[in-house]
Amino acid sequence: DLRNGLRPLGSTPAEFEQDLLSNLYYRRGTTVESASAQDAYETLALTVRDRLAARRARTAAAHYESNPRWVYYLSAEYLLGPQLEQNLLYSGTTDLAPAALEALGFSAEEVAALDVEPGLGNGGLGRLAACLLDSLATLDIPAVGYGIRYDLGIFKQQFENGEQVERPDDWAFQGDPWEFPAPDDWQTVGFYGFVGPEGWVPGEIVHGEPSHLLVPGYGTETVNIVRLWRARAAPASFDLRRFSAGQYAEAVQEAVKAENISKVLYPDDSTDMGRELRLKQQYFLVSCSLRDIVRRFRLRNADWADFPAKTVIQLNDTHPTLAIPELIRLLVDEEKLEWEQAWSIVRQTFAYTCHTLLPEALETWPVEMLGRLLPRHLEIIYTINEALLAEVRARFPGDLDRVRRMSLIQEEPQRRVRMANLAVTGTFKVNGVAELHSQLLTSTTFADFAALWPDRFTNVTNGVSPRRFVRLANPGLSALISEGLGSDDWLRDLSLLSNLAPLAGDASFRSRWRAEKRHAKADLGLGDPGAVLDVMIKRFHEYKRQQLKLLHVITLYQRLRNDPARFGVPRTVLFGGKAAPAYDAAKSIIRLINAVSATVAADPRTSGLLRVVFPANYNVTLAERIIPAADLSEQISMAGKEASGTGNMKLALNGAVTIGTLDGANVEIRDRVGADNFFLFGLDTPAAAALRASDYRPRTHYDSDEELRAALDAILSGEFGGVGQDVAHSLLDRDEYLTLADYRSYVDKQDEVAAAWQNQEQWTRMSILNTAGSGFFSADRTVADYLARIWRAEPVRP
Ligand code: 26Q
Numbered sequence: 001d002l003r004n005g006l007r008p009l010g011s012t013p014a015e016f017e018q019d020l021l022s023n024l025y026y027r028r029g030t031t032v033e034s035a036s037a038q039d040a041y042e043t044l045a046l047t048v049r050d051r052l053a054a055r056r057a058r059t060a061a062a063h064y065e066s067n068p069r070w071v072y073y074l075s076a077e078y079l080l081g082p083q084l085e086q087n088l089l090y091s092g093t094t095d096l097a098p099a100a101l102e103a104l105g106f107s108a109e110e111v112a113a114l115d116v117e118p119g120l121g122n123g124g125l126g127r128l129a130a131c132l133l134d135s136l137a138t139l140d141i142p143a144v145g146y147g148i149r150y151d152l153g154i155f156k157q158q159f160e161n162g163e164q165v166e167r168p169d170d171w172a173f174q175g176d177p178w179e180f181p182a183p184d185d186w187q188t189v190g191f192y193g194f195v196g197p198e199g200w201v202p203g204e205i206v207h208g209e210p211s212h213l214l215v216p217g218y219g220t221e222t223v224n225i226v227r228l229w230r231a232r233a234a235p236a237s238f239d240l241r242r243f244s245a246g247q248y249a250e251a252v253q254e255a256v257k258a259e260n261i262s263k264v265l266y267p268d269d270s271t272d273m274g275r276e277l278r279l280k281q282q283y284f285l286v287s288c289s290l291r292d293i294v295r296r297f298r299l300r301n302a303d304w305a306d307f308p309a310k311t312v313i314q315l316n317d318t319h320p321t322l323a324i325p326e327l328i329r330l331l332v333d334e335e336k337l338e339w340e341q342a343w344s345i346v347r348q349t350f351a352y353t354c355h356t357l358l359p360e361a362l363e364t365w366p367v368e369m370l371g372r373l374l375p376r377h378l379e380i381i382y383t384i385n386e387a388l389l390a391e392v393r394a395r396f397p398g399d400l401d402r403v404r405r406m407s408l409i410q411e412e413p414q415r416r417v418r419m420a421n422l423a424v425t426g427t428f429k430v431n432g433v434a435e436l437h438s439q440l441l442t443s444t445t446f447a448d449f450a451a452l453w454p455d456r457f458t459n460v461t462n463g464v465s466p467r468r469f470v471r472l473a474n475p476g477l478s479a480l481i482s483e484g485l486g487s488d489d490w491l492r493d494l495s496l497l498s499n500l501a502p503l504a505g506d507a508s509f510r511s512r513w514r515a516e517k518r519h520a521k522a523d524l525g526l527g528d529p530g531a532v533l534d535v536m537i538k539r540f541h542e543y544k545r546q547q548l549k550l551l552h553v554i555t556l557y558q559r560l561r562n563d564p565a566r567f568g569v570p571r572t573v574l575f576g577g578k579a580a581p582a583y584d585a586a587k588s589i590i591r592l593i594n595a596v597s598a599t600v601a602a603d604p605r606t607s608g609l610l611r612v613v614f615p616a617n618y619n620v621t622l623a624e625r626i627i628p629a630a631d632l633s634e635q636i637s638m639a640g641k642e643a644s645g646t647g648n649m650k651l652a653l654n655g656a657v658t659i660g661t662l663d664g665a666n667v668e669i670r671d672r673v674g675a676d677n678f679f680l681f682g683l684d685t686p687a688a689a690a691l692r693a694s695d696y697r698p699r700t701h702y703d704s705d706e707e708l709r710a711a712l713d714a715i716l717s718g719e720f721g722g723v724g725q726d727v728a729h730s731l732l733d734r735d736e737y738l739t740l741a742d743y744r745s746y747v748d749k750q751d752e753v754a755a756a757w758q759n760q761e762q763w764t765r766m767s768i769l770n771t772a773g774s775g776f777f778s779a780d781r782t783v784a785d786y787l788a789r790i791w792r793a794e795p796v797r798p
Contacts, residue, residue: 006054006057008054009050009051009054011092011093011096013096013099013100016047016093016096016097016100017099017100017103019047019050020043020044020047020100020101020103020104023043023046023047023050024039024040024043024104027043027046028042028043028046032104032105035104035105035106037106037110037111037114038114038174040101040104040106040111041084041111041114041115041177042175042177043104044084044097044100044101044111045083045084045087045115045177045178046177047093047100048084048087048088048091048093048097049087049177049178049214051091051092051093052087052090052091052214052216052223053214053223055216055221055222055223055798056214056223056225058221058798059221059222059223059224059798061798062796062797062798063142063796064299064300066142066796067300067301067310068142068310068793068794068796069142069309069310069311069312069792069793069794070142070143070144070293070296070310070311070312070793071136071141071142071143071144071312071314071791071793072143072144072145072146072289072293072311072312072313072314073129073132073133073136073143073144073145073146073314073316074146074147074285074286074289074313074314074315074316074320074323075125075126075129075145075146075147075316075319075320076147076148076281076282076285076316076317076319076320077120077121077122077125077126077129077147077265077316077319078118078120078121078126078129078130078133078145078147078226078228079119079120079121079122079123079126079127079129079130079154079620080117080118080120080130080213080226080620081117081127081130081468081620081621081624082115082116082117082620082621082624083115083117083118083178083213084112084115085112085115085472086467086468086472087178087214087216089218089467089471089472090216090217090218090467091216116171116172116174116176117171117619117620117621118153118171118172118176118213119153119154119169119171119265119619119620120147120148120149120150120153120154120228120265121153121154121265122154122265122267122268122269122539123269123538123539124355124538124539124644124645124646124647125269125316125317125355127620127646128316128355128433128462128646128779129145129147129316130465131463131464131465131468131646131779131782132779132782132783132786133145133215133224133226134215134217134218134465134467134468134779135463135465135778135779135780135782135783136215136224136783137215137216137217137218137220137222137223137224138217138218138219138220138222138467138492138780139217139780139783139784139787139795140217140220140222140795140796140797140798141224141783141787141791141793141794141795141796142224142793142796143224143793144224144225144226144227144296145215145224145225145226145227146226146227146228146229146285146288146289146292147226147227147228147229147285148228148229148230148262148265148281148284148285149211149228149229149230149262150262150263150264150265151170151172151230151262151263151264152168152169152170152171152263152264152265153169153171153265154169154265154267154578154619155167155168155169155267155578155581156168156169156617157578157616157617157618158616158617159590159594159614159616162590162591162594162595162598162721162723163587163590163591163594164578164579164581164587164590164591166267166581168264178213178214179211179212179213180211180212180213180214181209181210181211182209182210182211182212182227183209185210185292185295186207186208186209186210186232187207187208187210187229187287187288187291187292188205188206188207188208188234189205189206189207189208189283189284189287189288190202190203190204190205190287191203191204191205191206191280191283191373191374192204192372192373192375193375194375195375195376195379199333199376200329200333200375200376204258205234205236205237206231206232206233206234206258206261206284207231207232207233207234207258208229208230208231208232208284208287208288209229209230209231209232210227210228210229210230210288210292211227211228211230212225212226212227212228213225213226213228218467218491218492219491219492220797221797221798222797222798227289227292229262229284229285229288229289230262231258231259231260231261231262231263231284232258232259233254233255233256233258233259234258237254237255237258238251238252238254238255239251239252239253239254260277261277261280261281261284262281262284266278266281267578267580267581268580268581268582268583269539269541269580270356270358270360270361270539270541270543270580271360271361271580271583272360272361272362272363272364274364274365274366274369276369276373279365279369279370279373280373282319282320282321282322283322283326283373283374283377285319285320286320286322286323286326287326289320289323290323290326290327290330291330293311293313294330297310297311304331304335304337304341304345307345307349308345308348308349311349312349312350312351312790312791312792312793313349313350313351314350314351314352314353314786314790314791315350315351315352315353315423315427316353316355317353317354317355317356318352318354318362318363318419318420318422318423319363321352321363321419321420321422321423321426322374322377323350324346324350324384324422324423324426324427325374325377325380325381325384325422325426326377327342327345327346327349327350328342328343328346328380328384329376329377329380331345331346333376339383343384343387346426347426347427347428348428349428350423350426350427350428351427351428351429351430351431351790351791352423352424352427352429352430352431353430353431353432353433353460354420354423354430354431354432354433354437354441354445354446354643355433355643355644356643357437357440357441357444357445357640357641357642357643358543358641359445362418362419362420362445363419363420364410364416364417364418364419365416365417365419366414366415366416366417367409367415367416367417368415370417378417381408381417381422382409384408384422384425384426385407385408385409388406388407388408388425389403389406389407391452392406392452395452402448405448406421406448406449406452407421408421408422408425420445420446421449424446424449424453424456425449427456428456429456429457429458429789429790430446430449430456430457430458431457431458431459431460431786431789431790432457432459432460432643433459433460433461433462433643433644433664433665434459434461434462434643434644434645434664434665434667434668435459435461435667435668436662436663436664436665436667436685437459437643437644437664438457438458438459439459440640440685441457442454442457458789458790460782460785460786460789460790461644461665461668461776461777461782461785462644462645462646462649462665462777462779462782463646463649463776463777463778463779463780463781463782463783464646464649464650464653464777464778464779465778465779466490466491466494466653466778466779466780467491468624469623469624469627469650469653469654470491470653470654471491472624473623473624473625473627473628473650473654474516474520474627474628474654476516476519476520476628477513477516477517477520477628477654477655477771478491480509480512480513480516481497481500481771484499484500484503484509485497485499485500490775492780493780494774494775494776494777494778494780494781495775495776495778495781496775497653497771497772497773497774497775498772498773498775499772500768500771500772501768501769501772501773503768504764504765504768504769504772505765507761509768510761510764510765510768511764513655513764513767513768514760514764517628517629517631517655517767520628520629521533521629523625523628523629524625524626524629526572526574526611526613526629528570528572528608530569530570531569531570531571531572531608531611532569532570532571532572532631532632532753532754532757533572533574533629533630533631533632534571534572534573534574534630534631534632534634535574535576535626535627535629535630535631535632535633535634535651535656536549536573536574536575536576536577536634536636537574537575537576537577537618537623537626537627537647538576538577538645538647539577539578539579539580540577540578540579540583540586540587540589540590541579541583541586542585542586542589542736542737543637543638543641543642543737544636544637544641544642545636545637545638545737545739545742546575546577546589546593547589547727547731547739548636548739548742548743548746549573549575549634549636550589550592550593550596551708551711551712551739551743552743552746552747552750553573553596553600553610553612554596554711554714554715555707555708555710555711555747556568556571556610557596557599557600557603557606557610558707558710558711558714560605560606560609560610561603561605566751567609568750568751568754568755569754569757569758570608570609570610571609571610571611571754572611572612572613573610573611573612573613574613574614574615574626574630575593575612575613575614576614576615576618576622576623576626577618578617578618585726585727585730588723588724588726588727589727590614591723591724592715592720592723592724592727593612593614594614595720595721595723595724596612596720597612597613597614598720598721599719599720599721600612623647623650627647627650627651627654627656628654630651630654630656631656631657631757631763631767632656632657632658632659632753633647633648633651633652633656633657633658633659633660634659634660635647635648635658635659635660635661635663635664635666636659636660636661636681636682636742636746637661637663637664637737638661638663638683638688638737638738638739638742639661639662639663639682639683639684639685639687639688640663640685640688640689641663641737642663642664642666643664644664644665645663645664645665645666646665648660648664648665648666648669649665649669649774649777652669652673652770652771652773652774652777653770653771653774653777654771655767655768655770655771656767656770657677657678657679657753657756657763657766657767657770658670658673658678658679658770659679659681659746659749659750659753660678660679660680660681661680661681661682661683661684661742662680662682662684662685663685665777668776668777669773669774669777672773672774672776673769673770673772673773673774674769674773676766677766677769677770677773679749679750679752679753680749681742681745681746681748681749682742682745682746683738683741683742683745688738688741691738691741692738696735696738696741698731698732698733698734698735698739698740698741699732701740701741701743701744702732702740705743705744707747708740708743708744712728712731712732715727715728716728716729
């Protein structure tokens with residue numbers, strides 16, 4: 001057995017240095033004398049990767065032997081974060097790397113700075129996918145993540161005159177040392193064409209070429225993979241005839257079009273962007289991944305009847321929902337199964353996670369477009385719809401409006417396919433991502449489906465990786481937690497954090513806790529220990545209400561000038577986040593924040609008391625630096641709009657105290673950390689919904705609240721660089737997300753925050769109790785819930 005002959009990779013400093021040197025020469029093809037920092041980085045990455053690859057080989061062998069039930073996660077986005085630090089930690093080489101690099105003549109910091117994060121996602125949904133993969137591996141579950149290897153990730157944000165400008169993120173332009181290309185596993189994907197007597201005849205063929213990244217488990221041998229597809233022109237699409245005639249652009253036109261499919265990540269979260277290229281991306285992901293899943297099934301199995309027992313496929317939102325008609329097509333058209341059997345297999349195989357409550361974010365595609373791009377899939381969708389509507393009519397005779405609402409096809413104002421309805425119909429479980437969200441799904445968005453199939457709906461509250469967001473992001477606090485708990489077992493069982501609660505009563509522990517928070521702030525360059533670091537980090541969206549935080553900042557600034565007794569305590573307010581490039585209202589808010597920041601900075605009266613900082617290009621790398629330093633976590637969405645939030649969990653775990661509404665997972669965070677350790681404000685979901693449904697007049701708040709009026713007037717009068725009037729007008733005229741209605745409650749609650757900060761011992765107690773109460777929010781627990789409620793897969797230990 002060759003596997004037993006594999007030379008074990010050493011764990012001593014000398015062995016590590018030897019391997020580094022050997023990789024420098026034989027794989028990087030250079031020498032110590034001529035190595036650049038980039039050479040050192042790539043070589044270190046290979047040396048670390050080799051250690052994980054050895055574990056990967058053992059994992060794959062164990063999986064093959066046991067022919068287990070597999071969890072497949074289909075997601076258009078993965079926000080994996082920087083790989084170097086994580087892979088050093090997971091391979092146990094963190095302490096070996098610096099000395100080995102010194103020997104090459106480089107510092108660890110200089111080399112670590114060359115690690116580029118693959119920004120293959122927008123925000124919460126993409127980062128959740130990465131956290132779930134981390135936990136699946138940590139729990140030894142046989143799992144593969146499937147996604148798209150975008151050439152260009154989420155855009156790089158810059159500010160010019162305070163305005164967001166977007167630059168392409170060519171993240172892999174120097175190559176990606178973490179990736180294993182697997183060009184031999186390519187797949188073909190068809191588009192367009194027609195359905196003839198012999199079935200679908202595509203008019204265009206594109207190749208999908210996979211590569212994978214290693215997904216190591218923490219504290220276990222398992223290394224899983226995430227497989228990412230890249231579009232390649234089929235060789236035939238290069239037009240040699242045109243090339244020979246000197247028509248160079250025309251010769252490659254088809255090839256360029258094909259490769260555009262994986263060119264760029266769509267940066268519009270939370271709105272339905274009905275572009276054909278996006279639909280092609282979705283089908284490309286689905287088609288390549290399903291063929292790969294089927295190929296893997298066949299390695300160990302012969303009978304289709306066994307497929308649902310061996311396979312569960314989780315759809316991360318509706319983006320991969322075409323997998324449902326695609327699997328039917330494979331089974332019926334290619335494998336010649338009967339429709340009934342194919343449909344039954346599909347309905348036992350797929351499950352769907354919904355991540356939204358915004359009606360405008362529910363994906364729909366024009367029937368015309370879908371039918372042109374995927375004619376056979378549209379036929380299949382129609383057939384599914386007939387069965388669905390027959391079932392609805394049988395259960396609710398005469399209820400025509402219900403039939404209209406539940407149909408997979410929206411008729412007015414344009415015929416469109418409702419992807420969420422298709423996802424609910426073609427799956428055996430549908431989950432929301434926090435308790436409140438899941439309740440709202442069954443009472444509002446999917447109420448009709450819940451009436452028909454009540455058992456299909458469940459909740460799985462989101463979680464985050466404690467390895468990345470505590471251990472790696474915050475090594476100082478992690479060491480203190482391990483000392484307090486007597487071990488680092490909490491990194492694999494986060495519920496152990498509850499044992500920190502008694503230490504909140506220990507003055508010397510509190511003082512060390514405070515010192516760690518201060519260190520983290522100093523590392524960020526925001527070291528004023530007397531100032532609250534007040535943090536709002538998330539995508540920009542009106543429902544998340546960055547504008548509410550900004551009105552508070554303006555009020556604080558005005559108090560500083562007019563009424564210093566009411567100012568409170570020194571504060572540094574930190575914003576981080578990107579706006580979708582086409583989302584003008586969100587970009588206006590960004591512009592205004594930067595203008596307020598400049599005005600506040602230019603006024604000497606604010607010195608040492610109020611600062612507004614807005615680092616550009618918030619991403620996972622930056623999140624890992626900001627989160628440990630935060631004192632106050634802003635989770636202030638309009639109640640009933642934020643499905644869950646996960647930044648709220650990361651901040652609470654790192655000892656930030658939350659100011660928030662009863663929205664998404666805030667509800668569960670407050671339940672667990674205790675109402676005394678959470679600053680609650682604002683309308684709850686029923687009250688907000690009722691106000692929205694009534695004849696809401698935002699101007700009444702402007703008229704009756706002097707401070708609110710002053711803040712809005714300052715914007716309207718052009719005091720902040722003359723920008724932001726559009727923001728103020730939108731609040732006064734419409735205020736879709738009830739910002740003005742919640743302003744007073746929010747500002748008063750912030751006064752309580754300031755008072756609490758003045759008692760540092762009490763604040764530190766709250767901080768420790770936030771960490772102690774947040775053990776539930778580990779993605780390990782999330783995966784355990786998915787396993788118990790949906791996936792039903794067993795661990796396989798290599
Ligand atoms: C859809 C169609 C076309 C183009 C883009 C999209 C698109 C892309 C990304 C739509 C939505 C997204 C991302 C959504 C998202 O991140 N949702 C968040 O998911 C988190 C994890 O469950 C939750 O915590 C957040 O509450 C939710 O907003």
